[in-house]
Amino acid sequence: MSPVGRTYRIPLPALAAASLVLVTVALALVFFVVPNDADQGFSQRIFYFHVSIAFTAYACFAGGAWKALLHLWKRDPSADLESYVAVHQGLIFGSLVLLTGSIWARISWGHWWLWSEDQLVLFLVLFLFYAAYFMLRFSVDPGPQRANLSAVYALFGVVLIPVSFLAIRIAKHFIHPVVFTSNVSKNLPGSMLVTYCVAQAALLVLAYTLYRVELSGKRIDARLRELRLA
Amino acid sequence: MTTAEKYVTAAYCVIFGVVLAYVVLIALKLQRLEREVDELERQRPEVADDERETIHVG
Numbered sequence: 077m078s079p080v081g082r083t084y085r086i087p088l089p090a091l092a093a094a095s096l097v098l099v100t101v102a103l104a105l106v107f108f109v110v111p112n113d114a115d116q117g118f119s120q121r122i123f124y125f126h127v128s129i130a131f132t133a134y135a136c137f138a139g140g141a142w143k144a145l146l147h148l149w150k151r152d153p154s155a156d157l158e159s160y161v162a163v164h165q166g167l168i169f170g171s172l173v174l175l176t177g178s179i180w181a182r183i184s185w186g187h188w189w190l191w192s193e194d195q196l197v198l199f200l201v202l203f204l205f206y207a208a209y210f211m212l213r214f215s216v217d218p219g220p221q222r223a224n225l226s227a228v229y230a231l232f233g234v235v236l237i238p239v240s241f242l243a244i245r246i247a248k249h250f251i252h253p254v255v256f257t258s259n260v261s262k263n264l265p266g267s268m269l270v271t272y273c274v275a276q277a278a279l280l281v282l283a284y285t286l287y288r289v290e291l292s293g294k295r296i297d298a299r300l301r302e303l304r305l306a
Numbered sequence: 307m308t309t310a311e312k313y314v315t316a317a318y319c320v321i322f323g324v325v326l327a328y329v330v331l332i333a334l335k336l337q338r339l340e341r342e343v344d345e346l347e348r349q350r351p352e353v354a355d356d357e358r359e360t361i362h363v364g
Contacts (some may be wrong), residue, residue, distance in 0.1 A: 103318070118310040122317045129321070172324055179317040183310055282325070289332055296339050303346055 084288065091285040098278035105271040113268075119183040124272050126176040128279040129169050130199075134237050136166030136283060137206060141234035144227035156223035157298070159230050161291045163209055165283055170203040195243040202236045209233065 106124045113120035140162035147155035177196070178188045190196060209229050216222040264272060307315075 118308065119314060121314050125318065125321055168324065168328060172321055175320050175324070176317045179313050179320070183313045286325075286328065286332075293332060293335050293339065297335075300339065300342050300346070 088285070088288055088292070091281065091288060095278065095282040095285045098274065098281055102271070102275040102278040105267075105274055110267050110271045116184065119180060122176055122180045122183075124275040125279070126173065126180060127272065128276040129176065130173045131276060132279040132283045133166050133169035133173055134241065135280065136162050136169055136287075137202075137230075137237055138234060140166060140230045144230035147223060147227045148231070156227065157294055158291060159227060160213065161287055161294060163206055163230055163233075164290065165287050167203070167206050167210075168286075169279075169283060170199075170206065173199065174203060195240070198236075198240045198243045202233070202240045205233050205236060 102124070106121050110121070110124075112118055140159045143152075143155045143159035143162055146152045147159060177199075181190065181196075182188050209226065212229055213222060213226045216225055
């Protein structure tokens with residue numbers, strides 16, 4: 077079945093412009109406005125993007141799972157491709173979480189990676205789980221069977237998201253910093269919170285823009301393949 | 307520049323680099339698709355010539 081195109085309310089150039097503006101503003105806030113963290117100093121500035129990228133990766137995986145559910149439930153013909161692109165985006169942002177996290181760990185802990193830290197290992201498990209999604213997808217011939225298998229796999233993976241997210245809060249050692257807690261006094265103060273929110277919005281809009289660009293490329297590719305066969 | 311500043315700069319450069327690499331890959335793919343569309347457009351008149359019906363006049 078050919079993936080059916082959708083019409084979106086927000087045009088792609090507007091999304092691209094919004095991403096550019098938001099990312100620029102977020103970078104300006106991170107480097108020129110927010111004060112140094114009293115505990116971690118300058119290195120804490122990694123977190124504005126590291127945490128935002130992590131939440132964006134979770135959102136992409138959750139979006140992929142939602143589209144997978146739509147594929148299985150309503151047999152939406154475009155849902156399989158959308159699920160695949162969302163998981164792909166999640167993997168790109170997931171790799172950025174691992175890279176930026178490792179750089180921060182090197183500054184603060186003196187190690188690029190610690191296998192003893194549950195939250196790091198759990199995020200790696202989540203990342204590898206979704207990396208295996210592509211191995212599964214490309215080991216099956218294109219068609220309904222591949223779409224169904226991929227959808228079921230993407231749905232299973234979503235279970236790991238709350239586990240990975242909560243691991244940071246229930247970890248025994250608390251070496252990994254917690255940005256948001258239930259204790260309001262320990263949360264980020266004014267300018268830091270605004271910077272984080274802008275960075276989060278920037279990353280979400282950027283991810284959505286890249287998702288739309290990749291999706292339109294994949295749809296053109298699929299239509300071309302159909303035209304060749306016709 | 308302190309060590310922390312170097313690492314933070316490196317982290318943001320990594321983010322920029324990965325996003326840039328992704329955009330370059332997508333751009334290369336779109337270029338390929340454009341070439342394929344051109345190729346299909348070139349093939350269309352040939353097919354039309356083959357399928358044209360021959361009519362004897364007079």
